[in-house]
Amino acid sequence: MSEPRREAPLDHAAMKAFAHPLRIRMFAHLTDVGAATATQLADRFGESSAQTSYHLRQLARHGLVEEDAERGTGRERWWQASSFSIPDTQAREDPVLRSLAGTVLAGLLEQRMLALRTWSEDVDAPQPWVQASLQQATTASLTADELATMNEAVQEVLEEHIGRAKQRRESDPEASSGERRVRMYYDAFPLPLAD
Structure with missing residues (x-):
């Protein structure tokens, strides 16, 4: 698996694109499991592959995911999560960015709690x-x-x-x-x- 791009701060457009519940869940899955195709994500989340493909393209447009060039052939595209940061100082001064950052952070914290709960309940x-x-x-x-x-x-x-x-x-x-x-x-x- 190729290494994701280095961390980049998110701008307004990227934060707005990321502040979507399915996109946050897809991103979390890519970070938890690794690279996946739109079809695999569709199966995982009960969506159509056209829907997950659309959301992946939106995430890629803003640098939140990128194609894993070492995998896939022809029409099968594999996607991996990219690193990013939320511009904390800028978000504190900009009400729009602060609101978007809050939405993204809430979604990421929900995924974090789910991962911790799943681990703590794994009796095997x-x-x-x-x-x-x-x-x-x-x-x-x-x-x-x-x-x-x-x-x-x-x-x-x-x-x-x-x-x-x-x-x-x-x-x-x-x-x-x-x-x-x-x-x-x-x-x-x-x-x-x-x-």
């Missing part, structure tokens, strides 16, 4: 995966600089481990037999000031 999960997983909440008192430094360090650790796994797959395709797609959530933000 293999013990090595249960022991390797982590769900944690930590609260600390930090300055803005300390928070920024911590976030940079966490990002570096994530990139290091993801890069190492990618190298393993590239050097020995057989070595991926025991791997699973893994979701990492990390949020670090200030809590409201006490009254």
Whole structure:
């Protein structure tokens, strides 16, 4: 599977295109499972392939998904999720963008809760995966600089481990037999000031 494009901030048009419930669910499926065709997404969500194909084209138009050039032949197009960011500072200052960002964030949080619930209810999960997983909440008192430094360090650790796994797959395709797609959530933000 080819690597998705690097993270790009979403503009008004992209946010508006993404703020559609089916598109958010399709995007979440592509990030959870990996590349898929419009037909596979149609089967997954009980839609017509014409409908999912249309929504994929709209997402692609705004850089939210891209064609997986290493897969598919002829009319069979495989799509993968792209990385993006929601322009936080701009969204706080622009009421339209703030509203769109809220809609997108609500949809993504719903998908996040579904993924966490599905994992927590999986009574047949293999013990090595249960022991390797982590769900944690930590609260600390930090300055803005300390928070920024911590976030940079966490990002570096994530990139290091993801890069190492990618190298393993590239050097020995057989070595991926025991791997699973893994979701990492990390949020670090200030809590409201006490009254």
